[in-house]
Amino acid sequence: MKRSDFIQQMEDSSKVWDFIIIGGGATGLGSGLDAAARGYSVLVLEQGDFAEATSSRSTKMVHGGVRYLAQGNIPLVMGALKERGILQQNAPHMCYNQKFLVPDYKWWGLPYYGIGLKAYDMLARKYSFGPSQIFSKSKTIKEIPGVLTRKLKGGVTYHDGQFDDARLALTLARTMADMGGCPMNYTRVTGLVKNASGYVCGVQAQDKISGKSYELKGKAVINATGIFTDDIMNMDNSNHKKLIAPSQGIHIVIDREFLGGDTGIMVPKTDDGRVIFFVPWHGKVVVGTTDTPLSSVSMDPKPLEEEIDFLVDHSARYLAKPLKRSDVRSVFVGIRPLVAAGDSAKTSALSRDHYLTVSPNKLLTIAGGKWTTYRHMAEDCIDNAITMGGHAFRPSPTKHLKLHGYTEEFDHTDHMHVYGSEAAEIKALASEFPELDTRMHPDLPYSWLEVVWAARHEWVQTVADALARRTRALILDAKAAAEVAPKAAEIIAKELGKDDAWIKEQTESFREYSKNYIVS
Numbered sequence: 001m002k003r004s005d006f007i008q009q010m011e012d013s014s015k016v017w018d019f020i021i022i023g024g025g026a027t028g029l030g031s032g033l034d035a036a037a038r039g040y041s042v043l044v045l046e047q048g049d050f051a052e053a054t055s056s057r058s059t060k061m062v063h064g065g066v067r068y069l070a071q072g073n074i075p076l077v078m079g080a081l082k083e084r085g086i087l088q089q090n091a092p093h094m095c096y097n098q099k100f101l102v103p104d105y106k107w108w109g110l111p112y113y114g115i116g117l118k119a120y121d122m123l124a125r126k127y128s129f130g131p132s133q134i135f136s137k138s139k140t141i142k143e144i145p146g147v148l149t150r151k152l153k154g155g156v157t158y159h160d161g162q163f164d165d166a167r168l169a170l171t172l173a174r175t176m177a178d179m180g181g182c183p184m185n186y187t188r189v190t191g192l193v194k195n196a197s198g199y200v201c202g203v204q205a206q207d208k209i210s211g212k213s214y215e216l217k218g219k220a221v222i223n224a225t226g227i228f229t230d231d232i233m234n235m236d237n238s239n240h241k242k243l244i245a246p247s248q249g250i251h252i253v254i255d256r257e258f259l260g261g262d263t264g265i266m267v268p269k270t271d272d273g274r275v276i277f278f279v280p281w282h283g284k285v286v287v288g289t290t291d292t293p294l295s296s297v298s299m300d301p302k303p304l305e306e307e308i309d310f311l312v313d314h315s316a317r318y319l320a321k322p323l324k325r326s327d328v329r330s331v332f333v334g335i336r337p338l339v340a341a342g343d344s345a346k347t348s349a350l351s352r353d354h355y356l357t358v359s360p361n362k363l364l365t366i367a368g369g370k371w372t373t374y375r376h377m378a379e380d381c382i383d384n385a386i387t388m389g390g391h392a393f394r395p396s397p398t399k400h401l402k403l404h405g406y407t408e409e410f411d412h413t414d415h416m417h418v419y420g421s422e423a424a425e426i427k428a429l430a431s432e433f434p435e436l437d438t439r440m441h442p443d444l445p446y447s448w449l450e451v452v453w454a455a456r457h458e459w460v461q462t463v464a465d466a467l468a469r470r471t472r473a474l475i476l477d478a479k480a481a482a483e484v485a486p487k488a489a490e491i492i493a494k495e496l497g498k499d500d501a502w503i504k505e506q507t508e509s510f511r512e513y514s515k516n517y518i519v520s
Contacts, residue, residue, distance in 0.1 A: 003185075019040055021044045023224035024044050029169055038397070046186070057165075065077055076353055098159070098161065133156070148319055167469075189203045199362045250289060256284060259285055262280055452495060467488055485510040
């Protein structure tokens with residue numbers, strides 16, 4: 001469906017939605033899909049692009065959480081490992097096996113980490129991605145040729161899941177639309193509507209593309225806005241207790257040659273107590289993350305110089321080839337919407353369990369959690385929203401629901417695996433646009449045909465949508481993405497009916513936007 005089709009539904013003033021969900025990230029889209037799959041009418045409103053904030057800036061892992069095992073949070077780990085397995089079954093083209101190795105430079109490391117990762121295997125049970133193994137020094141070097149060999153004792157391998165976060169978010173939106181749901185990007189909620197009893201019964205919203213405002217009625221309104229949770233809660237009650245303790249984490253992206261293989265690295269403990277991952281991803285390596293408590297949040301946060309230096313410095317401790325700042329292809333920043341927990345001094349110590357609350361005015365808020373458990377969070381959210389909205393209960397079918405593009409025929413070494421069954425349709429566009437059947441840049445895997453597809457079928461409204469989230473060009477190589485922005489703008493403009501002024505504005509806007517991703 002086109003975005004205009006969703007707008008037409010919003011313009012029906014007599015319509016009362018079963019659910020209006022504020023927030024188009026992992027939690028909001030997951031909840032929207034769950035509601036639509038149960039047969040309810042549901043509208044998801046996202047102020048920016050889908051997954052533009054936190055949900056497109058993860059470590060690209062679908063995992064149980066090794067560090068939560070160390071914290072003793074067994075239920076969280078077991079639940080996440082189960083959800084990891086369910087996602088692989090429902091979207092094998094989106095979620096797949098990634099091997100990691102924990103290099104050991106101390107005599108006690110192999111038995112210590114070996115036992116811990118065996119426990120991780122056991123908790124996964126039937127959803128296991130593969131057994132952990134203890135490797136000798138020589139076998140460790142063969143597995144990861146780029147690992148630092150000085151004082152290396154050996155390593156322990158284990159398996160976890162990998163995915164493309166922004167693409168999964170879009171897949172949820174597409175699946176939701178397939179089932180009659182209405183996902184709207186660039187639609188900002190400006191206020192809550194309350195009935196005579198003071199209960200929330202709708203929202204006021206503005207389409208940021210057209211500027212048109214709407215008053216939308218809903219039997220239940222859900223706040224799933226992640227880092228902006230408290231802003232929506234303020235609309236309901238300006239005296240509410242602050243719920244979110246935001247924390248910033250950055251990732252740097254480097255060339256695959258630094259690892260020299262397909263196996264990633266997991267560093268179980270850094271100077272600040274966090275875990276660092278080296279994740280092979282789309283032909284590059286994502287390295288992260290950091291943990292910096294914040295007092296305020298934004299859609300596009302900026303990396304701190306000390307955060308970049310921290311990751312570059314820690315990378316040098318595990319890689320044979322010295323890493324310099326000039327080797328960083330891109331840096332991206334995400335803000336974790338951690339739920340405040342008493343007087344915890346460190347955000348790295350806060351749990352990733354999700355949290356549900358219903359205000360006295362019947363605004364349901366869901367916060368916390370992580371990508372891996374989005375489906376379970378969504379089911380829990382809609383179960384509670386059904387009760388709040390007075391709906392007849394219908395069970396969730398999402399445990400066995402195949403996601404949009406589902407196919408068992410894919411090649412994860414080909415970047416187009418994220419399109420699943422639609423990859424062939426994108427390639428077929430070459431008959432219509434033979435001149436666009438080329439790579440957009442020597443340092444990027446994408447073709448111009450993917451920009452056409454994104455504009456036609458994936459609700460792209462800006463160049464950033466196409467180069468940051470439909471393709472991941474901005475994350476893989478920020479300078480290269482900035483170079484292809486003008487042509488991307490021309491292609492999108494042709495598809496959306498925009499003029500030369502729009503092309504110029506979008507090109508300049510994206511180039512300015514990309515500066516936050518370039519390490520100087």
